[in-house]
Amino acid sequence: MSKAELIGRLATAIADGDEETVKETARAVLAAGIDPLEAITQGAVKGLDIIGERYQRLEAFLPDLIRGGDAMKACLGVFLPHVKPEQMQSISSGTVVIGTVSGDIHDIGKNLVASMLSVTGFDVCDIGTDVPVKRFIEKAEEVKARVIAMSALLTYSANYQKQVIDYLKDRGLREKYYVVVGGAPVSPEWAADIGADGYARTAIGAGRLMKKLVGGGTAPPLPQPLVVEQ
């Protein structure tokens, strides 16, 4: 099977929630010497997009989303141990507290970002999903983090990203942390509106973004967020 066929098969198997085919195809991808990061971004994530579109057209339902999410996790389980640190640029290390905001249990993108940050040399403190506003700050204080990273997949829950920033300001702690936001409904404009320091569209971009922020020599808060689109 060609590279394009394998990546296409991965996307289809994720979209169909077919875990066994996903694992088998992911192993075939590795055996063919294809970059696992490319297979994740060009194949697996496309599969989830297909489910999302089907869901919007009422052609797929909640169990399909769940199966797709499980298939993606199985896929990452095969690929992530093979993502090489040298695939990433080296990065100044520091601690990042990352979580999915209150009311939101989507964690696939957040986990991908956390994994990418780990392989680029950050210490990652993953506080999970449905994280209450205060918990981000308590944890950041506890582990002496440099960055607070928040994921949101629901449009409504993105409002909690703003609440975390407002709470940091209320407690006089805004200058201590770079605040980075991401997730499907989040945009550079939203990041600017809520006063975040950074936005990245992808997990790989998140690594580049954190490197620029932590190594950039400008203390938080930044007047405008740094944006990494790729």
Ligand code: B12
């Ligand atoms: C899988 C899935 C689920 C699974 C989640 C499994 C899991 N463990 O995460 C389950 C079934 C649980 C689920 C539930 C629901 N879901 Co859902 N789900 C999806 C689906 C299909 C894929 C999401 C995903 O994992 N994408 C792949 C990852 C890799 O992409 P990502 O998360 O965007 O992350 C990337 C970037 O955004 C970025 N990133 C992410 N986080 C961060 C953070 C930072 C700091 C940075 C820098 C970057 C960054 O990097 C990542 C990698 O490149 C999407 C559709 C879609 N295509 O997005 C719907 C979707 C997100 N779900 C949706 C809905 C409506 C729901 C439910 C409300 C359904 C229901 N009626 O119950 C519930 C909500 C439950 C809750 N309270 O959270 C809607 C949201 C609409 C909206 N905008 O508000 C979507 C868009 C589907 C749709 N088209 O309508 N869902």
